Amino acid sequence: MLRAISISFRCKKLSFPNAYLSRTILALRHISVTSCPALTMKALEHGTPPLSDAQRRTIYALSTPPGKSGVAVIRVSGPETLGVWQRIVRTTRAARISQDKGKGKDVNRSVTKTPSILPQPWKMERCHIIDPHTSEILDDALAVFFRGPRSFTTEDVLELHVHGGRAVVGAVLTALARVPGCRPASPGEFTRRAYEGGRLDLTQVEGLRDLVDADTESQRRAALRVAGGEARSQFHALREDIIGCLALIEALIDFGEGEDIEEGVFDQARQQAQRLRDRIQSILSDNRRGEIMRTGIRLVIFGPPNVGKSSLLNFLAQREAAIVTHVPGTTRDILELSLDIGGLPILVADTAGLRESPDEVEQIGIERARKAVQAADASLLVLSLSDAVSATPSGPRLHIPAEIAPLVTPNTFILLNKMDLLPTSVLMPTLTALPQHGCWAVSLASQTGTGEFVAGLATELQDRYNLIQDAEGEDTNVPLITHARHRVHLESALEFLDAFLDTPAPEDIVLGAEELRYAAQAVGKISGLVDVEDVLDAIFNQFCIGK
Numbered sequence: 001m002l003r004a005i006s007i008s009f010r011c012k013k014l015s016f017p018n019a020y021l022s023r024t025i026l027a028l029r030h031i032s033v034t035s036c037p038a039l040t041m042k043a044l045e046h047g048t049p050p051l052s053d054a055q056r057r058t059i060y061a062l063s064t065p066p067g068k069s070g071v072a073v074i075r076v077s078g079p080e081t082l083g084v085w086q087r088i089v090r091t092t093r094a095a096r097i098s099q100d101k102g103k104g105k106d107v108n109r110s111v112t113k114t115p116s117i118l119p120q121p122w123k124m125e126r127c128h129i130i131d132p133h134t135s136e137i138l139d140d141a142l143a144v145f146f147r148g149p150r151s152f153t154t155e156d157v158l159e160l161h162v163h164g165g166r167a168v169v170g171a172v173l174t175a176l177a178r179v180p181g182c183r184p185a186s187p188g189e190f191t192r193r194a195y196e197g198g199r200l201d202l203t204q205v206e207g208l209r210d211l212v213d214a215d216t217e218s219q220r221r222a223a224l225r226v227a228g229g230e231a232r233s234q235f236h237a238l239r240e241d242i243i244g245c246l247a248l249i250e251a252l253i254d255f256g257e258g259e260d261i262e263e264g265v266f267d268q269a270r271q272q273a274q275r276l277r278d279r280i281q282s283i284l285s286d287n288r289r290g291e292i293m294r295t296g297i298r299l300v301i302f303g304p305p306n307v308g309k310s311s312l313l314n315f316l317a318q319r320e321a322a323i324v325t326h327v328p329g330t331t332r333d334i335l336e337l338s339l340d341i342g343g344l345p346i347l348v349a350d351t352a353g354l355r356e357s358p359d360e361v362e363q364i365g366i367e368r369a370r371k372a373v374q375a376a377d378a379s380l381l382v383l384s385l386s387d388a389v390s391a392t393p394s395g396p397r398l399h400i401p402a403e404i405a406p407l408v409t410p411n412t413f414i415l416l417n418k419m420d421l422l423p424t425s426v427l428m429p430t431l432t433a434l435p436q437h438g439c440w441a442v443s444l445a446s447q448t449g450t451g452e453f454v455a456g457l458a459t460e461l462q463d464r465y466n467l468i469q470d471a472e473g474e475d476t477n478v479p480l481i482t483h484a485r486h487r488v489h490l491e492s493a494l495e496f497l498d499a500f501l502d503t504p505a506p507e508d509i510v511l512g513a514e515e516l517r518y519a520a521q522a523v524g525k526i527s528g529l530v531d532v533e534d535v536l537d538a539i540f541n542q543f544c545i546g547k
């Protein structure tokens with residue numbers, strides 16, 4: 001005990017913050033001083049025993065992308081955040097206060113000499129960042145302290161807005177490494193703390209990650225809603241309703257119908273379960289719109305050889321991504337590009353021309369093309385207008401080659417290319433005979449009709465996959481499921497509800513209650529309310545460091 005006191009005395013001389021001091025003493029209480037002389041000596045030399053990673057609960061990381069930038073934000077979170085402030089932040093406010101007391105003349109020069117003062121929470125303050133060992137000024141910066149739990153992570157958080165040069169960021173990170181109790185954050189650790197602190201549920205965590213990953217306007221809008229807690233509250237309400245239904249059954253188990261409980265409660269519970277099951281079913285039958293919008297719509301271009309499929313890909317990408325030649329069978333492998341068409345994220349794939357071919361390599365390409373069309377969310381059949389449209393007594397008729405016809409569905413879009421090769425006298429009646437929806441005629445060579453085609457395709461895809469905006473610009477018809485994980489849990493909730501509805505009344509009521517309990521649990525897993533430890537690492541590891 002005596003030695004501990006002498007350590008605390010030394011710490012005080014080195015002007016450790018009080019919080020740190022009391023923690024050191026607390027830590028030392030657990031060490032038998034006599035049985036551990038080496039450790040004690042070390043503690044006496046350095047003022048503290050070395051901390052394990054688990055003990056160093058305060059994390060820091062660069063939260064903006066690495067590299068040169070105007071401003072870089074370094075984030076700190078954890079119990080030592082205030083200690084970090086006191087060691088490395090010297091505000092001009094503090095300097096002004098001491099100047100007012102007549103201790104200094106030039107605010108800027110005296111900043112580092114000024115003792116630290118407590119931050120004003122949630123207020124950005126101009127400051128110098130200093131090296132905690134040498135007091136050297138590392139940067140002229142801005143700092144803002146968020147007092148937990150009113151912060152992103154629900155812990156004390158400090159944000160340092162420094163100049164975004166590599167040397168500046170490196171120096172500040174090194175200074176942070178020197179603050180006892182601090183360690184670099186692992187990927188997604190800030191967000192994980194926000195989840196563990198109850199600030200976010202798992203759907204919001206996913207929404208936040210999707211927001212960071214959003215490339216298109218529609219992805220941004222959808223992710224923002226989820227991050228804002230819209231899915232969270234809907235899944236929460238669904239779970240509450242299942243629990244409400246369970247409560248009825250449990251009351252029935254405890255008291256029995258006709259005694260303390262009114263007649264018809266079992267039927268009431270069944271009706272409720274039926275409505276919940278229908279609600280889940282309707283959430284599930286969303287054509288996977290939410291997931292498709294998040295990952296991008298897979299649109300596969302297919303058709304006979306030499307019709308201009310690769311020319312189309314290049315036109316959409318506005319660059320020479322694919323090889324285009326007059327030789328049929330030029331494209332072999334699938335070439336995929338991710339594009340933004342009318343604000344929608346689209347993964348466009350160019351494929352080998354479909355035909356009977358003796359060439360072994362081409363055959364493999366053709367097989368891959370067929371599979372890609374079948375697996376796609378949407379497909380676009382390209383044909384050469386002059387080959388595909390023939391005159392019949394009843395007018396022009398669209399002809400689709402026999403080996404391609406099986407791949408065409410009512411959802412296949414059709415693009416008739418090389419319209420420049422048709423004389424105007426033939427072209428006009430042909431164009432008027434084309435289907436009104438999902439079919440366009442263009443010349444990629446002369447870029448005729450291409451504007452209408454892109455606009456028309458975007459509209460068709462928006463109708464199919466996108467959120468529809470009403471007159472006020474509000475999204476309607478929003479799919480609730482944005483990740484495959486949600487679908488898996490909802491499907492199992494549906495199975496449990498079905499199993500409950502299958503239990504014959506009222507003799508198996510205890511089993512029925514169990515099914516309802518599982519159904520509520522399955523929905524709880526979506527938000528992370530129920531044991532999901534196994535998926536947490538997978539979810540948070542997809543974040544970058546600093547998020």
Ligand SMILES: Nc1nc2c(ncn2[C@@H]2O[C@H](COP(=O)(O)OP(=O)(O)OP(=O)(O)O)[C@@H](O)[C@H]2O)c(=O)[nH]1
Pocket residue numbers: 304305306307308309310311312323324325326327328329330331332351352353354417418419420421442443444445446
């Ligand atoms: N006249 C005319 N020629 C075109 C048009 N679009 C593309 N072509 C030409 O048609 C030929 C074939 O174009 P590609 O884009 O390679 O056709 P593809 O369908 O990808 O061909 P494969 O990969 O071999 O199946 C090239 O010589 C293009 O320049 C068009 O609108 N009009």
Ligand SMILES: [K+]
Pocket residue numbers: 305306324325326327328329330331
């Ligand atoms: K070709």
Ligand SMILES: [Mg+2]
Pocket residue numbers: 309310311322323330331350351353
């Ligand atoms: Mg090609």
